[in-house]
Amino acid sequence: MKIVVAGGGIGGLxxxxxxxxxxxxxxxxxxxxxxxxVGAGIxxxxxxxxxxxxxxxxxxxxxxxxxxxxxxxRIGRTGExxxxxxxxxxxxxxxxxxxxxxxxxxxxxxxxxxxxxVGVQIRLGARVSAYVRDAAGVRVGLDTGGILxxxxxxxxxxxxxxxxxxxxxxxxxxxxxxxxxxxxxxxxVAPDLPQSAVVWAGAGRHAVTYRIRRGELINFxxxxxxERWRGESWDEPGDPADLAHDFGGWAQxxxxxxxxxxxxxVWALFDRDPLARWSEGGRVTLLGDxxxxxxxxxxxxxxxxxxxxxxxxxxxxxxxVSEDSLARYEGxxxxxxxxxxxxxxxxxxxxxxxxxxTQAATYGPMKLADRxxxxxxxxxxxxxxxxxxxxxxV
Numbered sequence: 392m393k394i395v396v397a398g399g400g401i402g403g404l405x406x407x408x409x410x411x412x413x414x415x416x417x418x419x420x421x422x423x424x425x426x427x428x429v430g431a432g433i434x435x436x437x438x439x440x441x442x443x444x445x446x447x448x449x450x451x452x453x454x455x456x457x458x459x460x461x462x463x464x465r466i467g468r469t470g471e472x473x474x475x476x477x478x479x480x481x482x483x484x485x486x487x488x489x490x491x492x493x494x495x496x497x498x499x500x501x502x503x504x505x506x507x508x509v510g511v512q513i514r515l516g517a518r519v520s521a522y523v524r525d526a527a528g529v530r531v532g533l534d535t536g537g538i539l540x541x542x543x544x545x546x547x548x549x550x551x552x553x554x555x556x557x558x559x560x561x562x563x564x565x566x567x568x569x570x571x572x573x574x575x576x577x578x579x580v581a582p583d584l585p586q587s588a589v590v591w592a593g594a595g596r597h598a599v600t601y602r603i604r605r606g607e608l609i610n611f612x613x614x615x616x617x618e619r620w621r622g623e624s625w626d627e628p629g630d631p632a633d634l635a636h637d638f639g640g641w642a643q644x645x646x647x648x649x650x651x652x653x654x655x656x657v658w659a660l661f662d663r664d665p666l667a668r669w670s671e672g673g674r675v676t677l678l679g680d681x682x683x684x685x686x687x688x689x690x691x692x693x694x695x696x697x698x699x700x701x702x703x704x705x706x707x708x709x710x711x712v713s714e715d716s717l718a719r720y721e722g723x724x725x726x727x728x729x730x731x732x733x734x735x736x737x738x739x740x741x742x743x744x745x746x747x748x749t750q751a752a753t754y755g756p757m758k759l760a761d762r763x764x765x766x767x768x769x770x771x772x773x774x775x776x777x778x779x780x781x782x783x784x785v
Contacts, residue, residue: 396419398547401693402696402700405696409445411509411511415707418541432608435490435491435493435693438488438776439693440452440490441779441780444488455493457493457605461478461585463589464754467591476769478490485769492602493603519531519554520534524672543676546681550680555681558677569617570615570658574634574655580609593641597613597739598611598638599612611645611649627657665725666725673713678700695728699720702780727778734775
């Protein structure tokens with residue numbers, strides 16, 4: 392049986408690998424002329440790594456990754472530490488998988504090679520523009536004029552999914568009121584940066600820093616509440632002077648990191664409310680950002696897509712291409728992704744307390760809890776990080 396996957400991003404390639412490994416013929420259709428990524432980092436929490444381990448990719452990812460010692464929150468203007476979780480020591484013991492940072496381009500390359508190795512066909516320079524269900528399955532129309540007959544279409548074509556639009560009609564994405572700056576710089580510009588994933592909290596803004604590519608680069612994401620941009624673009628160039636202004640007066644090494652940036656990108660942050668359904672007629676379904684796009688305040692967007700991929704392949708392998716299979720997939724994934732979306736939405740408010748009083752009221756108890764009740768602080772993320780797709784019954 393043949394499956395067409397619309398989209399060659401992290402979710403689409405993960406799905407292609409998982410589906411091919413359980414015996415399906417798979418073709419990925421990607422609109423870009425090459426499978427590349429704008430320079431940026433990605434956090435792979437233990438639940439994401441358990442999914443990638445299920446795909447057989449743990450060793451190549453370890454070879455290009457950086458491993459943080461801790462997960463921290465600090466006050467942006469002073470550098471004062473709010474809490475620190477020793478994730479390198481605890482991740483393997485507590486969750487059975489590491490917590491890693493990688494460059495998106497490195498992860499895409501690993502996924503691409505793995506997909507090709509298991510026989511996935513990757514069609515570049517084409518986009519799924521429409522589909523028609525019939526008695527034999529699905530006919531997938533491409534913007535190049537081609538038609539691909541298949542048994543199942545998986546829409547992994549991102550936040551502006553054409554598959555979702557045909558299935559559910561026009562959408563109304565929610566502007567979060569914030570944009571994200573993204574830069575990568577050589578690690579030697581900030582040798583004192585903690586070997587950590589650090590959230591730097593501030594009034595109406597926050598930043599995240601961590602190392603990628605075996606520690607050679609620093610990834611910086613700076614989120615600020617603003618109405619200046621409203622276009623939903625992942626790769627819109629920004630002005631480094633505006634970035635420096637937005638985070639002026641922050642503690643070192645934030646100024647040094649920003650000063651080292653020759654180019655930067657700005658990304659208006661949108662999310663979507665949970666969808667009423669993900670599938671149609673047992674022949675079409677959605678995956679990743681196409682069905683549960685979320686702001687990056689929980690660092691779980693890619694992890695959720697990887698989990699989707701493994702669970703979808705398990706459902707189809709056990710129950711075949713059918714409405715029952717897709718209902719099982721959706722039933723397993725919708726509650727979890729909706730909960731993660733809600734958590735991501737709430738985190739922006741936690742990171743952006745607007746004055747000294749609200750900051751003290753929020754971060755003071757966090758600091759005290761980290762000192763007096765560290766086990767409780769560690770357990771707060773268990774519901775996300777301990778999820779092991781390999782153990783989920785379908």
